[in-house]
Amino acid sequence: MDIVATRLIAGGAAMLASSVLADSGLEHYRGSFANPTMVLPLGSAALSIAVNARRSGKPESGGSEAPTISHVASTAVGLIGLGFHVYNVTKRPGGLTFTNLFYGAPVGAPASLVLSGMLGGIADRLSKGEEELGPIGLTSGRAVGGVVSVGILGTVGEAALLHFRGAYHDPFMWLPVTLPPIAAISLGRDVIEDTVRPATTVLLAATAVVGILGVGFHAYGVARNMGGFRNWRQNILAGPPIPAPPAFTGLAIAGLGALLLMKARR
Known part of the structure; x- marks a missing residue:
């Protein structure tokens, strides 16, 4: 059971890193890589994909320190990126306004890169047979569940902001801001009460599907722009971000791994 859970957590971290690699690659290309540090998330995300994808297929630890370095780097680069992005928004005229949040x-x-690093680090520790990370117990699954619950809520906030910018012109735009938060709350409740409800599993599975469906909807949004994918150089940058929705899928997969750990310890 622990092996399957470790694979799911590592797979979720790899999915998150894949979303970051593609999304930041497009967004930073649109920004012409004006700041040299804009290449950092691409490198750390690519390394995270390689490490976590290997771990999801072979959860047994090989004793190498490379995974630990990768996870620490992903977390650090993600935190630095948060600082840069906040600065980018607040330095604009008007500071922290909806307009700047929409277009900054x-x-x-x-x-997402921070979450990938954290989940990958947990999967790495579990594969080595370690039960604790400092004062935090890992094998109970509650720590992973807590990280996933908070991560889903944060991802919902980002989606809600950008879909508000799009005026929720398509009813399906409400889906990622209604179902995933229910899943996050249900998971958080299970973590607090140290129990596993069947509804939480169903909600997380549905959240994973929402992330996959989101790719299709965003691709359709790009295709609706003038020239469609024939004018992909412009429309992929101007349309909804195609690589963003799989962040929900990655978090949901890791959440399912957390539930398996919680069940195994009961």
């Missing part, structure tokens, strides 16, 4: 650097986007 996406404030919450780098947090």
